[in-house]
Amino acid sequence: MPTVPPPRPDGVPALAHRAGVASGLLGMLCVLAVLCFRLPDWLVTRDALPLYLQHLDLLRGLLMFSILATLGLAALSLLLWRRPQRHALAGLVLGGVALLLGGAEAEPVGTATPRRFAAGLDYFVLELLVLGLVFIPLEAVFALRRQPLFRRGWQTDLKHFFVSHAGVQLLSFASMIPAQALFAWAVQWPFQQAVAAQPVWLQLLQMIVLVDLATYWVHRAFHHVPWLWRFHAVHHSSEHMDWLAGSRMHPVDVLVTRAAAFVPVFVLGFAPAALYAYLVFVSFHAVFIHANLRWRFGPLRWWLSTPEFHHWHHASDAEGLDKNFAAFLPLWDRLFGTAHLPGHWPRRYGTTGAPLPEGYVGQLAYPFRRPQP
Ligand SMILES: [Zn+2]
Ligand SMILES: [Zn+2]
Structure with a gap:
């Protein structure tokens, strides 16, 4: 009943x-x-x-x-x-x-x-509607943890979601600049033409492998370089995982990660169709791995990043700290010694030091404040 x-x-x-x-x-x-x-x-x-x-x-x-x-x-x-x-x-x-x-x-x-430049309000409205319609019912039926839909911090996460979506054009434009400024020398037209002439699915696969490798190391740097960590700690400050929690990201973190991701795309010159397919796929997958879903995926979890894999990245349990950096391919973590999939779920999530501000503006300002002793 x-x-x-x-x-x-x-x-x-x-x-x-x-x-x-x-x-x-x-x-x-x-x-x-x-x-x-x-x-x-x-x-x-x-x-x-x-x-x-x-x-x-x-x-x-x-x-x-x-x-x-x-x-x-x-x-x-x-x-x-x-x-x-x-x-x-x-x-x-x-x-x-x-x-x-x-x-x-x-x-x-x-x-x-x-x-x-135009705002991406359409992108914000449609993404929120589509993701909400997909993930709210899924999380209600297959919840890993019982938690309210409007749990603590959801309004802050929604503000992050708004900024990264409504400002999508400006963020994308800015994140292309470093690759164009630093790697123009590496661009070879005949090579790019050969890359773009491959089947779209093969380009998609190559893009996933290379972008994931680049962002793996940038992500590790965000964890290990103290001033970078202050930006990335915002993403880790969520104490509840769900489909909206992943949008909690400092704009500097978003910008640097996307700039690194764009380097292989810029140098190799993938066809626009492959790039669009990649963007749609990745934006959905990034939401999925944060979701409050108890699905395990059997042996596949060692090959593709799943909620279980990424929840461990967000764990504040000692065994999960600085593990599972890859966004999509756990292969990189296995190769570089940072994979952690013990067979049970983390007990809690969040950062281990002093708590971060809970409000949006406080989180934006956090990396620029003097660290508390
Ligand atoms: Zn991280
Ligand atoms: Zn995350």
Whole structure:
């Protein structure tokens, strides 16, 4: 028989709270999505615009459905508690604002000239929606640990998620500069043409192997060089693992890791199709390995990075410290002596020293502060 979760400490029934928070979050995404329809030149990833134009009806339908779901969840929350619940009220207001801005019928305002840089709000909204729809039900059914969906620190992680997605174009642009500045001498056109002429699956495989090798060593440096560790400690400060926890990353960490990852891509000159396939695959996989999932994958776990493999990287248990650096191929950890898969799960996660700030701004500033004695 299904059990009804107990009321929260603030007296709000758990279901009313969940419906309210979901309504508030979805309402926020709806307003952002309508803004994307109204100001595409400013807010939408330029490369994705032609794709969106091809599927405009589908996107408008999705937006209408989301606005209705926002209002429905808010109503449900208010019905369950019969008192104003702040998240549900926010959901009602945001759903109303999305409708007032034009809802699913919103058209672009003016015709500005395309800009060199645009925010990736579309990327933020769609990724959060898709990842949430995939991972929230998976974690509910196959949870490794029982923990609330809106566990401590989720708002901080969402802010990290927002910055890395909405700022995707700027981050990608900046992370290409070091390779272009330092490795232009290594680029050989005939060699690049031969690389790009290979089948896409083979290029994908080569990219995974080489990028993983490059980022393995950068990741190790982030752990062993004290001033670098202060940036990377932000990623390790999560004490709960789930699909959102992996987005907790200092922008400097993101930038340096992506810059290193781009070096082999730049020098070898993989075809754009292989690069896009790699990016889609890696962005999904990076979320997957942090997820609160108890799947073990048998002997495959020694060959591909799984939640178990990466959870050990986040462990604060002594046996798991500075282990499992590879993002995708445990092979590198096995070769370089840092693999750790003991057959049981870690007991706890997080950093072992003084705790890091819990807020977003505090985490951004943390590496620049004087270390506590
Ligand atoms: Zn690490
Ligand atoms: Zn991680």
